[in-house]
Amino acid sequence: MSKILRTNAGPILSAAVEYHGFVYLQGCTGQDLDKDVTGQTEEVLAQIDELLELHGTDKTRLLTAQIWLKHITDRPAMNAVWQAWLPEGMAPARACVEANMADDKHLVEIMVTACK
Numbered sequence: 483m484s485k486i487l488r489t490n491a492g493p494i495l496s497a498a499v500e501y502h503g504f505v506y507l508q509g510c511t512g513q514d515l516d517k518d519v520t521g522q523t524e525e526v527l528a529q530i531d532e533l534l535e536l537h538g539t540d541k542t543r544l545l546t547a548q549i550w551l552k553h554i555t556d557r558p559a560m561n562a563v564w565q566a567w568l569p570e571g572m573a574p575a576r577a578c579v580e581a582n583m584a585d586d587k588h589l590v591e592i593m594v595t596a597c598k
Contacts, residue, residue, distance in 0.1 A: 484501060484502045485501075486500070486501045486510075486550075487499070487500040487501070487537075488500075488538060489533065489537070491563070494526045494586055495508050496508065497521055497533060498533045498537060500537050500598075502547075503597055503598045504595060504596070504597050504598075505533075505534065505537045505539055505595065505596045506595050507530060507534070507593055507594050507595070507596075508593065509531050509550070509592065509593040510526045510529040510530055510533075510590045510591065511526060511583075511588045511590070511591045512525040512588065512589070512590065514527055514554050515585065515587035515588065516587075518557050518559070519551070519552075519553075519556040519560050519587070519589040519590055520560075520562070520563055521558050522588070522589050522590050523525070523532070523559075523563040523564065523590050523592075524563055526562065526566045526590060526591070526592050527564070527573070527592070528579070529591065530592065530594055531598065533536055534594075534596055536598055537542070537596075537598070539596045539597065539598045540596075541567065541568065541569065541572065541596075542569050543573050543596045543597050543598065544570050544572065544573075544574035544594055544595070544596050545575065545577065545594075545595045545596060545597055546570075546574050546575045546594065546595045547574045547575070547576040547577075547592060547593070547594045547595075548576070548592070548593045549576065549577065549578040549579070549590065549591070549592050549593075549594075550578075550579060550580075550581040550583070550590070550591045550596075551580055551581070551589065551590055552580070552583050552586075552588060552589045552590070553580065554579070554580035554583075556589060556590070557578060560578075562589065574594065574595075
């Protein structure tokens with residue numbers, strides 16, 4: 483039976499869960515909530531890079547992404563950062579929707595799954 487590795491496991495979620503060569507990340511949000519959607523997206527993608535590296539993989543191995551935006555009108559600004567971050571030809575299957583956020587200052591949340 484394969485071992486399940488949980489990173490920063492808390493009472494309601496783990497930052498990442500690795501199982502059988504797959505890495506499932508939490509929904510990552512920006513830390514500096516005074517930043518606009520561009521700044522928050524940059525912070526989120528940096529968190530994703532760190533968590534993937536911790537699990538021995540990277541953004542070239544992304545399989546899926548789920549993106550929630552406070553305002554769907556921020557999609558072009560978020561996409562500009564997203565596109566610059568992704569290696570060419572490595573885009574995952576993705577959904578991007580408008581959503582109410584847990585904190586009104588959160589403008590973007592991104593959750594990805596990658597393989598090793």
